[in-house]
Amino acid sequence: MLYFEDDFIWENEESIHVMMQEAYQKILDEKEKGVSGYFTLGEDSLPIMQDALAYAASNEFVKKSDTTVVIGIGGSSLGTKAIDSIFKHRNTDVKKMLFLENPDEIDLSEKLAVIDKEKTVFIVVSKSGATIETISIFKEVIERFRLDYAGRDKQQIITVTDENSVLHQFSRYYGIKSFIIPANVGGRFSVLSAVGVVPLSIAGYDMKSILEGARVMAENFFSKKENHILKKAAFLTKYKKETPINVLFSYANCLEDFTKWYVQLWGESLGKIDRQGNNTGLTPIGHIGSIDQHSFLQLIMQGPRDKTVTFIKVDNFEKEIKVPNISLKFIEKTDYINGYSFNELIDGECKATKESIIKEGINVDAITLDVLNEKNIGKLIMYYELLTSLCGILLGVNTYNQPGVEIGKKILLKKFHLFTRKGIQ
Structure with a gap:
């Protein structure tokens, strides 16, 4: 079960309700018109899961x-990595997962050094099929391990991409197994599509239950049983300034990668130019308690009052480690926690941090x-995706594109073409 509560300070509750109604009608319209396909992935991805398992x-x-190696970046890896991070501690029978994401030579060298080619499945994930970081790393994998993708090694390569993308064409040409991402599911909303379902199923995770959780959350929301999501979206966007x-x-700690997934989902979806031509958005910051209380809480408490704070906590970690009943000379003041x-x-x-912030x-x-x-976790993923869409609607932006990111890609392309023309390799 997931439990939701808020301590929002409302000024005009009536205006919030108007915003909630508007947002609900528009997200329902997005769902019915197929503007984005993530709403129904809880059901739609079951055949993909079964195909991957077969x-x-x-x-x-x-x-x-x-070992399962995922070669992808951003939306092609963050959600998958988040689920692996959450559950790998409790699944001793799953395959080890490695993520080759960043063209950082130190990180890449360290990860490649521990891969045993003869025991590894390589899964290349790119919606466009031509993500420069992903394909460059795939080329390095081919060369480093002398991967015969056209012959005997094709059985250990899988691709996940858009239908008829260049990567899909490559896969068909060489007879490599390929799974398709729905055209109307963007990268950062794609963890419950083939992007996450294929590598996680092959690694041995229980994707059926994750998809079921997502399905239930979406179904409950569109049946108006999760109106707290609408309230939160209305509140955050009403007080965006x-x-x-x-x-x-x-x-x-195991939610650290989930928190990073949230940062991408929130930032890339909501930081846009709205319909009136204004720069708008909601800025995400991700932290891990209690570690980051010691570095960021002071800023929240006495710094600029420009933040809302969301807590995610787990009632039962299903472990039982107690603080030993030991008293250390000179440090007796910490003994109050002994035995807990x-x-x-x-x-x-x-709870103490939350209460102090509320005060x-x-x-x-x-x-x-x-x-x-x-x-x-399936419910939590769908909760955040729905919340993001609702905030995008109320901010008046296109939640599902990323024109700012595309500008950087075009500049990179021009720079390397210029270097090539000048004979610089």
Whole structure:
């Protein structure tokens, strides 16, 4: 189960309700017109999952492999990486996952050095099929491991891309297994499509339960059983000038990559020029409690009042480690926590931090997971995707494009073409 609560300070509740109604009608229209296809991925991706599992069962190399390498960046890897980070500690029978994302030579060299080609499945993920970082890293993998993609090694390569993209054409030409991303599902909304479903299913994760959680959240929302999402979107966008920054504090280390996924989803979807030609958006900041309380809480408490704070916490980590009943000379003042579990400690820190922020008059909301399980994470993913779409609607922007990112890609292309013409390799 997921539990939601807020301590928002409302000034005009009637205007919030008007915004909620407007946002609901427009997101329902987006769903019905197929503007974005992520709404129904909880159901639509089940055949993809079954296809991936069937392929893994029939491919002798995949069956004996112990490592799945995902070559992708941004929306092609962040969500998948988040799910792996959350559940790898409790799944001893899943394949190890490595993510080759950034063309950072140090990071890339370290990761490539630990790959055993004979036990590894390589999954290349690119919606366009020509993401420069992804394809460049794929080329390095081919050369480093002498990967015979046209012959005997094609069985250990899988691609995930748009239908008829250049990567899809490459795959068909060489007989490489390829899975298709729905055309109306953008990269940062794609974790529940083939982008995440294929590598996570092949690695051995329970994608069926994750998809079920997402399906339930979407179904409940469109049945008006999750109106708190509408309220939050209306509140955040109504006060966008006063509090344009949302700080997400996730109280579990394993949620760090989920927090990074949220930052991309929020930032790339909402930082736009609106229909009136104004620069707008809501700025995401991701932190891990209780670690980052010691670096960022002071700014929240006594710095500029331009932030809202969201807490994600887990009620039960399903571990039982207690603070030992030991008294250390000169440090006896810490003994009050002796005998309590670390779960109780981190939960207490979360509650105390939240209460202190509320006392300062800062707007706060919280999401509580009773346990870290697949269904809950599926719900949480869909919750954030719906919230992002609703905020985009109320901000008056196109939530699903990224023209600012495309400008950088065009400049990069021009620079390298210029270098090539000058004979610089």
